[in-house]
Amino acid sequence: MDIGTVNSMDFGEFVDVFGNVVERCPVVAAAVWSQRPFRDADDLAEHFSAFLDTLPVPGQEGVLRCHPDLAGSELQRGTLSAESQREQSGAGLARLGAGERLRLAELNAQYRARFGFPFVLAARRSDAAAVPGELARRLRCPPEQELRTALGEVKKIGRLRLADLLGRDRALR
Numbered sequence: 001m002d003i004g005t006v007n008s009m010d011f012g013e014f015v016d017v018f019g020n021v022v023e024r025c026p027v028v029a030a031a032v033w034s035q036r037p038f039r040d041a042d043d044l045a046e047h048f049s050a051f052l053d054t055l056p057v058p059g060q061e062g063v064l065r066c067h068p069d070l071a072g073s074e075l076q077r078g079t080l081s082a083e084s085q086r087e088q089s090g091a092g093l094a095r096l097g098a099g100e101r102l103r104l105a106e107l108n109a110q111y112r113a114r115f116g117f118p119f120v121l122a123a124r125r126s127d128a129a130a131v132p133g134e135l136a137r138r139l140r141c142p143p144e145q146e147l148r149t150a151l152g153e154v155k156k157i158g159r160l161r162l163a164d165l166l167g168r169d170r171a172l173r
């Protein structure tokens with residue numbers, strides 16, 4: 001899909017296509033549509049990121065809360081979004097043994113209790129073996145720093161999803 005096609009989309013089409021660039025937050029795509037035309041794929045990705053930066057802290061926390069746990073109950077039940085399913089499976093999180101799943105569930109619960117939002121990580125930039133260590137490391141970070149880190153991961157996930165939608169040859173920075 002080229003940028004001309006993106007710029008010619010009406011509101012409904014744009015939100016249909018880009019509504020899950022930020023997991024379960026179509027309102028982000030709804031806001032970004034108003035900022036067209038976009039120069040290129042990078043510019044489009046920048047608008048998604050910049051919108052997240054303009055949100056007040058409760059809005060940023062709300063975006064994080066829309067993310068399903070990594071290797072959580074939704075993966076078990078098969079109720080993840082198609083994108084999330086692909087990302088989590090690709091990272092090997094659907095093939096964890098019971099012990100590893102339990103360990104992650106415990107860490108996810110500790111993280112949520114400490115920060116008030118779920119642990120978010122771009123699974124495609126990681127793998128199942130690395131997730132528990134990264135979760136344990138971030139669990140010790142100060143809350144303001146962790147909010148920034150988690151939002152950075154949301155942006156990475158979004159850039160990868162946009163690259164999928166716009167074509168791999170336009171892979172975004």
Ligand SMILES: NC(=O)N[C@H]1NC(=O)NC1=O
Nearest residue numbers: 070084087120121122123
């Ligand atoms: N919790 C969390 O990070 N979830 C997300 N990460 C990712 O790459 N896909 C997701 O659903």
